[in-house]
Amino acid sequence: MRMIPLILITALILILSLEESDANPLPPASHLPVIKEFPDPFLMQSGKRLTTKREWNARRKEIISLILGYEYGHMPPPPRNLTYQLSSTESTLDGTATLRKYLLEFGAKHACKLHMELLVPNGDGPFPVILTGDGCWGEAPLQNEIIRRGYILAQFDRTEIAPDSPQRDIGVYPLYPGYDWGSLAAWAWGYSRAVDFLEKLPIVDKRRIAITGHSRGGKTVLLAGALDTRIALTNPNDSGCGGAGSFRFHGEGSETLASICKVFPFWFSPNLQQFTTEVDRLPFDQHFLTSLVAPRALLLTDALGDAWGNPSGTQLVYLATKETYRFLGALEKLGSWYRPGEHAHNAQDWAALLDFADFQFFHKSHPDDFSGRSFPNEPTAFTWKAP
Numbered sequence: 001m002r003m004i005p006l007i008l009i010t011a012l013i014l015i016l017s018l019e020e021s022d023a024n025p026l027p028p029a030s031h032l033p034v035i036k037e038f039p040d041p042f043l044m045q046s047g048k049r050l051t052t053k054r055e056w057n058a059r060r061k062e063i064i065s066l067i068l069g070y071e072y073g074h075m076p077p078p079p080r081n082l083t084y085q086l087s088s089t090e091s092t093l094d095g096t097a098t099l100r101k102y103l104l105e106f107g108a109k110h111a112c113k114l115h116m117e118l119l120v121p122n123g124d125g126p127f128p129v130i131l132t133g134d135g136c137w138g139e140a141p142l143q144n145e146i147i148r149r150g151y152i153l154a155q156f157d158r159t160e161i162a163p164d165s166p167q168r169d170i171g172v173y174p175l176y177p178g179y180d181w182g183s184l185a186a187w188a189w190g191y192s193r194a195v196d197f198l199e200k201l202p203i204v205d206k207r208r209i210a211i212t213g214h215s216r217g218g219k220t221v222l223l224a225g226a227l228d229t230r231i232a233l234t235n236p237n238d239s240g241c242g243g244a245g246s247f248r249f250h251g252e253g254s255e256t257l258a259s260i261c262k263v264f265p266f267w268f269s270p271n272l273q274q275f276t277t278e279v280d281r282l283p284f285d286q287h288f289l290t291s292l293v294a295p296r297a298l299l300l301t302d303a304l305g306d307a308w309g310n311p312s313g314t315q316l317v318y319l320a321t322k323e324t325y326r327f328l329g330a331l332e333k334l335g336s337w338y339r340p341g342e343h344a345h346n347a348q349d350w351a352a353l354l355d356f357a358d359f360q361f362f363h364k365s366h367p368d369d370f371s372g373r374s375f376p377n378e379p380t381a382f383t384w385k386a387p
Contacts, residue, residue, distance in 0.1 A: 026069045029274040032281040038248065038320050038382040039284055041291050042327070051387050053328055063288050064227065070282070071242075072223060073181035073269035075189045082106035082196050084116075097121055097147045104197050108175050114160050116194065119143060119153040120203060127151060128208035128361055129198055130353070133158035133191055134217040134345070141347045142354070149354055154198060158220065161190035166266040182268040184219050184242065191224035195231065208232050208361045210297075212353055214345035215309075216267065219243035226292035233297040233360055235353050237345045240309035242267065244286055244300050246316050247279050249381050254310035285381075287320035294321070295330030297360040299337065301352055304374060306343040311374070316381040318372045327386035333360065336372020 042050040045062055068074050088101045097119050104114040117135070121127060128151050132140055135157040140146070146153045162171040162183050172186055181189070191211055198204045210233035213221040218239030225234025236243050241255040250256060258276040265273065275282050290298060300318055302311045318336040325334040337352045355366035 026066070026271070029278050029281045032283055034278075034280045035283070036248075036280055038246075038287055038316070039282075040382070040384045041284075041288055041320075041324060042384070042387055049387065050327075056328065060292060063284065063292060066284050067226075067289055067292075068185070069269070070271050070275070070284075071268055072185040072188075073271075074179055075181055075185050076176040076179055078192060078196065079106040079112070081110065082193065082200075083110065084197055084200070092119070093144055093147055095122075096144070102197070104193065106193060106196075107172070111175055112161070112172055112193070114156055114190065114193065116197060117155045119147065119155075121147045121150055121152070125152075125203035126205040127203060128205045128357070129154050129210065130357070131155075131191070131194055131198070131209060131211045132213055132217070133187060133194070133220065134213050136164075137214070137217075140350065142350045145351070145354065149358065151354070151357070152204065154194065156190075156194055158187040158190055158217065161193075162186035164216070180269050180271070182266055184216070184223055184267045185269075187217075187220040188224035188227065191221065191231075192228045195228060199230070206230070208357075210235065210353070210357050212237060212345075212350075214238055214349075215240070215343065216264075217345075219267070222289060222293075225296070225298070226289050229296065231296065233299065233357055234293050235299045235301060235356070237301045237349050238303055238306050238309045238343050239300075240306075240314070242286075244290055244302075244314045244317050245310035246287075246313035246381065247275075247282060247285050249313045249316050251307060251310055251312035253307035254313060255308050285317065285320075287317045287324075290317055290321040291324035294324045295328040295333055297333045297335075297356070299335040299353060299356045299370065300372065301337050301339075301349045303341045303343060304338050305341050309343060311338060312378050315372055315375050315378060319380055320382055323382075323384075323386040335370030337368060337370050338372070338374040 084102050084104045090099050092099045100118045102116045106112045130151050131154040133156050135155045136159045211221045212235040214237045218236035219242045222236040222243050225231045241260045247257045257279050261276050325331050339348050358364040359366045
């Protein structure tokens with residue numbers, strides 16, 4: 001009988017030691033090698049390089065572990081208790097659409113609440129969806145055109161999920177203690193909860209859900225689209241550092257890893273701070289994140305006058321990402337598009353997204369060039385090629 005407590009104590013010590021080792025399984029920056037070019041996304045942690053498409057899923061899991069562990073932080077599992085109720089409906093846009101407002105509730109004791117607005121074309125559907133969480137910045141443009149093309153526009157305010165501040169005692173944070181996620185990961189988790197909701201609606205074409213966001217919202221949708229394979233098309237707009245912009249390579253006047261971690265450290269995992277002076281020790285660059293979207297559709301939209309958003313560094317990420325799409329046989333699913341002008345998410349950007357979505361979802365031709373080569377003199381940032 002005296003052996004039982006001893007066995008229990010020994011087991012508890014073992015469990016606690018395992019939990020402690022699992023809490024920070026990735027090596028610190030000082031233990032990582034310097035990599036001046038873009039790291040090779042096809043090189044497994046074992047040192048073996050991929051040779052077949054079937055091996056991509058294993059490599060994909062490794063990449064997810066890297067970016068969540070070092071950059072964004074970890075997210076809780078999806079709640080299984082999401083409920084929703086329709087609060088109001090009204091005819092709008094000269095009778096061509098219906099505005100439906102919903103309240104979503106989920107999480108522990110349904111304490112997470114999210115308001116959703118759906119602008120739905122007339123008809124029975126099912127309709128493809130363009131989903132944005134940038135409702136905190138006002139309504140999306142081109143609503144008449146979105147409806148005319150037969151899309152549902154779904155909008156929510158991502159700051160209902162988590163505040164855009166260091167504050168950790170509101171939103172989802174107190175409901176899921178113990179997670180190291182920053183705001184970008186929390187907002188991306190919120191996008192997936194919106195997709196949970198959309199999948200419950202008969203009017204939604206579940207195979208054709210697109211997401212878009214601007215700036216910090218663009219960083220958010222890129223992470224959401226990378227992780228949630230139900231999302232058919234991902235469109236980060238002017239996403240810059242921490243989005244589709246390179247950490248290692250910058251155009252003149254662009255935001256850097258050091259500057260973003262100084263001003264917005266709460267967007268990321270605390271583990272990212274260690275790379276502010278050693279960015280070349282990052283075992284990835286943002287082409288790892290964009291590659292996670294493959295082979296689903298990805299459109300990067302950026303403004304040439306948005307120097308802070310690193311448009312030239314985004315082109316380098318796009319070119320590296322093409323290697324993954326080429327490897328998976330999905331080059332037609334990848335696009336990059338630039339316009340003149342400053343940091344904004346304007347009607348031109350939305351029109352480009354609609355054209356790209358029409359092409360991806362319905363094989364319609366489009367007038368735009370989505371080849372993304374606005375910096376022809378910029379060299380590539382890597383020497384490896386897709387297997």
